[in-house]
Amino acid sequence: MLTNRQLGVTIFITILGLAAAYALHLALAIGFAFGLSTLVLFIWRGGAAPGNILQSMWEGVKHTKEVIWILALVGVVIPTWTASGTIPYMIDLGLRVVDPSYFLTFSFVLSACISMLLGTSTGTLSSVGIPLIGLALLLQIPLPIVAGALVSGAFVGDRTSPFSSANRLVASSTGVSVKDLFKALLPTTIGAGVITFGFFLFSDLNGVWHHGEKAWLQQQFGTGFTYSIWLLFPVILLLLSILLRFKTRNGFLLSIACAIGIGFIYQGVTWYEWLHAMWFGYHSILFDSLQTKGLSNMVELIVLIGLAGAFNGILEENRVLQSYMQKLMGGRSASLFSATFRTSLFGLGLGLVSCTQTLPIMMSGRSLLPFWEERFPRSQLARVVADSSLILAAMIPWNMLAIVCGTIVGVPVEHYVGYAPFLWALPLCTLVWSYAWRSRGKAFG
Incomplete structure (x- = not known):
């Protein structure tokens, strides 16, 4: 388990490395390697055996096949x-x-x-x-x-x-x-x-x-x-x-x-x-x-995706983020609008760090479900996950999904994202709907 400080440092170095590589027109895999190395170092210092770390990395890579x-x-x-x-x-x-x-x-x-x-x-x-x-x-x-x-x-x-x-x-x-x-x-x-x-x-x-x-x-x-x-x-x-x-x-x-x-x-x-x-x-x-x-x-992008898979493998195997979720969601008094906003931010953060679409969907859904069931229907969480974690991944330049889409159409995500209103309108629409649901009751559920 990572401490709050170690998790913050890992996230900061990962995003900084990716952003720096992008700004300097370097291979994104170079920037991402700094975040992966930092995560490996902290997990190893926390007591994980090197063999187990390598195994979790390999399992993560296999998921990106x-x-x-x-x-x-x-x-x-x-x-x-x-x-x-x-x-x-x-x-x-x-x-x-x-x-x-x-x-x-x-x-x-x-x-x-x-x-x-x-x-x-x-x-x-x-x-x-x-x-x-x-x-x-x-x-x-x-x-x-x-x-x-x-x-x-x-x-x-x-x-x-x-x-x-x-x-x-x-x-x-x-x-x-x-x-x-x-x-x-x-x-x-x-x-x-x-x-x-x-x-x-x-x-x-x-x-x-x-x-x-x-x-x-x-x-x-x-x-x-x-x-x-x-x-x-x-x-x-x-x-x-x-x-x-x-x-x-x-x-x-x-x-x-x-x-x-x-x-x-x-x-x-x-x-x-x-x-x-x-x-x-x-x-x-x-x-x-x-x-x-x-x-x-495509070789450079394939290397990046392999590294992202290794990163996700460590996160999943060591359950790095689970203990922070309840803190993120706030108390039981949180409104649907507040829960929607926090869940969307959580999905965005996972998309920034994990470089996948799958991990944000799974973690936002499975890990936050117990909190949501205390106050709101499951269908509302499903809507929020689909309108945030699923979609936001397509707007992050170093996310696997965005890379594949940009590669097929031949236009980098940062060039077309401003002209893709379906991607950025959905998170806004889901916030508006959550606010309206709070005002009008569960008939909207």
């Missing part, structure tokens, strides 16, 4: 989809179908619908986000606001869809059914959704692209690629695999294999060109807008 797989496969899927002609074909199709005047609104609505169907932000951003980002680049719409629309839509389903693993984790951690959780989330979902839709509609109506001509954009890449309806199959295969509840990484692998096969047949891509594109990214002399990153660009 799926995230590492996805991040690595994202580094491969984007260049393979591009080299096979899939992304160029989808962009040219989009130029004939999408009205640029309402591009942001369309992107948000489409992303929200797909995410509710798939239940995953990663799958949504990969299947519809990548081509829409390419289309926005050609339409000269600022990429940060497009990324904000796509990420906002992706988290509608990531948080709300019954098929979402994050949604089910919230339900299991707070002891409510998925059906009851959906009912509890409905008011703030509607509130944040209306705010977000209005934000992007207003942006579209006032954007310079609203009056732009699209005639000259009818076809951009047809001279460099052989087009066929079969070029859509890698994306369709990814969507189907997620709908059929395959593991996400298996869906990516199937899609990559399909793209490689199609690229051989239609574009004549050689094995050397495939390997070069997958490792270094796709590069074209003809089309500057199709340049992508490859697997080599």
Whole structure:
């Protein structure tokens, strides 16, 4: 167990190291290593055996395996989809179908619908986000606001869809059914959704692209690629695999294999060109807008995620934070608004330190449930966790979830977060709803 001073020092060094690395444009893994080293030192001085510390670190790393797989496969899927002609074909199709005047609104609505169907932000951003980002680049719409629309839509389903693993984790951690959780989330979902839709509609109506001509954009890449309806199959295969509840990484692998096969047949891509594109990214002399990153660009992020997993392993194994929770929540006289505010701060703090979405959800739900049950329905805690711990992780630049999202859309989280109102409107809406619930009673529960 850490003392208050040791815990404070660990948190301070972790956040300071990450912030310094970010400000100095160094690898975030370097900054995070200082916090991890500090935690290991304090745990060791507290009497933990080195072997046990290493074991807990390894268990934590193993929990990040799926995230590492996805991040690595994202580094491969984007260049393979591009080299096979899939992304160029989808962009040219989009130029004939999408009205640029309402591009942001369309992107948000489409992303929200797909995410509710798939239940995953990663799958949504990969299947519809990548081509829409390419289309926005050609339409000269600022990429940060497009990324904000796509990420906002992706988290509608990531948080709300019954098929979402994050949604089910919230339900299991707070002891409510998925059906009851959906009912509890409905008011703030509607509130944040209306705010977000209005934000992007207003942006579209006032954007310079609203009056732009699209005639000259009818076809951009047809001279460099052989087009066929079969070029859509890698994306369709990814969507189907997620709908059929395959593991996400298996869906990516199937899609990559399909793209490689199609690229051989239609574009004549050689094995050397495939390997070069997958490792270094796709590069074209003809089309500057199709340049992508490859697997080599993901190594730094994979190291960071591994270190974050080791950090979480130590926190969970040694139950570092549990004893401080009751103090954080205050006494039994705390109002729902106060409890909501404190729980949100707790989730934010965990997201800043742990670099995950899972740990804040689990600890906020399971550890705070006994306190909440003394005064409020479980459904209210579930709502607060979903509107704070789940969502706030997506706004922290060094959080695994934010890193994966930013990597897929090609825009760092700090650039798009101001244009992702669904993320920051939900914590505000849940505070307002908790205040209203206090005033009107448990009929809102």
